[in-house]
Amino acid sequence: MIANGWKTSKQIREIREDYDLSPNQFKDLRDECLNSTYAKAIIIVASKTYVVDEDLWQEFLISKDQRMVKAESDDMHCVSDADLRDRPYKVIASHA
Known part of the structure; x- marks a missing residue:
């Protein structure tokens, strides 16, 4: 790990393990993150x-989760915006 809780490309395996993601799942999420308002979460240093x-x-994952729950609630009409704000989150990996 380097400064500010950042992880290098070589440490991505740790992130995948922490979040229980396959390499393809991580790549898909990384690409989605790069095309979102959270693009700064992925700092490109060189081509690879x-x-x-x-x-x-x-923050990106929490935002993604809230959008998914909101979409489900729009279909099922069972979750309010207040429920989304108050939804408890477990931090899987924290860097102080």
Whole structure:
């Protein structure tokens, strides 16, 4: 790990393990993150080298989760916006 809780490309395996993601799942999420308002979570250093700001990565995942629950609630009409705001989250990996 390097400064600020960032993880290098070589440490991506740790992130995949922490979040129980296959390499393909991580790649898909990484690409989605790069095309979102959380793009700064993935810092491109060179063509095949990047760093992950795990704090922003977690914010991206929480945002993604809230959108998925909201979409489900729109279909099922069972979750309110207040429920989304109050939803408890477990931090899987924290870097102080």
